[in-house]
Amino acid sequence: MEEKKMAGYPKKDDKSGTYYFVLENGKGVDGKRKRIVRKGFKKLGEAKEAMKKLMLEISNSENFEESNMSLSEYLIYWLENYAETNTKPKTFAEYEKIIKKHLQPSLGHILLYKLKSTQLQSYYKEKLEGLSAQSVLHHHRLLSKALNDAVDWEFINKNVAKGAKPPKPVKSEMKTLNVEQLNLLFKTAKGKSPTYFPVIYGAAHTGMRKSELMGLNWQNVDFTSNKLYITQTITEANGKYFFNPIPKGKKPRGLKLTAELSKLLKELKDEYVNLKKDLGKTYNPHNLVFCNSKGNIMAPSEITRALKRVLKAAGLPDIRFHDLRHSHASVLLSANIHPKIVSDRLGHSKIGITLDTYSHLTDSLEGLAVESLDELLD
Template structure:
């Protein structure tokens, strides 16, 4: 085990050893049974936070006091004598995953950390001794990864490393975080690509013909502005036909081939989205067809009662949805966009139609209207033009 390898009596270099005399008032104590004098001192903690002590006994009080003074001096000077048995960055990161990430993060977050550690950090940095890890080595790692990954992904790696190394300080493996000396790349702002109303209508028509299984979720994205994870996690009990609303109470995300159901906290109000008339028709049709399938195939078909599911009645994989969208885009000969850009297209169309930003913000689930306005600030000129046109019709 890693724990067996890590420590042989280590005193961390940055720790000022606090020596606590266990006998009364800082003096050795006499054992009433044997008559001998003894002392016990705290010698700090090992790399896993376990207390270490020194205890010795003598025939006279004077001998005990002299030996105690030497022991105190030895403990204070131990920083230059005692050494940690070498542990590699790779071994430490496994320890960190087990002792921090697994118990202090959500399952999906842990799965993401685990994947990044095992796919990227361990192969590149795992062989380096934790004590010898340098900022320049991290800098080289960021440079290499930028040729394969986005700047945002590399920044995420930096944050994971920095957190793990901070914890290594708390656990007294090391005395400084070298990630603080490394400079991760600056995040690049993702370009927002949106479709016009005409382009969206063409996309939906093509998707219905070319990818009928995924057409409903693409259609719902354009009509609601919902995120992919929100659409994947939508269940029939959260579609309220009488009020023509659907409610977002959970999302489904994927990491390392596993699906994670993320429910909103009970004290938070679920986001409600008003259905368009056309989306309501589509959902009613889907519900009727689903109920027929359920009667024939039984409870094992779509066991989570999802609104959108694949041809086998299982959760739609995010990658499947993206590929289906790409097929429809290519068939329609439209400019390439991401699935998330359907959400941006939804918001852009509403804002350009002079719908109040507060309404748009509520549909998108933004925490504040300022988030909406900052995200779509590029529409300011367009919206202001609509406002001026309105004024021209009203004022002389």
């Protein structure tokens, strides 16, 4: 390949008193000289600095063009050379899923150095037809990080994701079930979905997150003190399960069991012991409290689908599984349980989080407090 000679020179425009530069960048295919002119610099030093920057960008662009690396090829390179060694296994699995299922099919054919912000903007719009704004925002953050690394590794000279505008997630509306609705839910779940009834019941009785319920094992259920302890979670990404212990030095969250939940867990424990005796160590190898009919980890999607089926069968409002956690908190706060107790059960780091999350309930509690004062004080 013939080497292109690039030369530039800054000059002063005597008429305006400002500075400009002319950049000569060889000849085009038509044989004419390729000349770039930039005007309007107040100082000679500014013109020189801008000229050097442009020369570097042109030089880099020519190198990028010769490399012909596609975005698809680069993202695989990024996964192998950054994500695999610098992120947690669950995070890596999530990145891999986003790249292989979404980014590669839609944008992978584009050459890395030719990728534009407008193409990312079109991609976000396309994905919003099937994904939530929060999910699309995750795609944007992954792309932004990967392209930042591409700049650091000198594959490209700028990160075009900075010019794209990802969607802003809308906070999901909290929906809760009252006591009567929860009791109907339990009754229906027991008959319609016996396998998933215990985890639905456990969520409403403890306020635990889905990942905490999935990760609860029998070693952390103490019937003597009538408490359970949260020491790990189980999460899923890209078809793989990940066991996540609580951070070192952090005290496991302990939850007092209701009488009815304690009774249910004792029944489950007896069933677990008998099946373990009959089927051996291969049954429920992780000793999970809540498992599917084969003794395996409950898939998050299956738990959600089971709840949806039960809600529909009971004629109850359509809620998310996470709303059972909100329902637990709402029932306690409506019963005038101190917010600090509720906060501890939910595992919030500060009571302020609980007060902010359930402000619509704490406002009504303040009304009850004022009514009490009216009765007590003259």
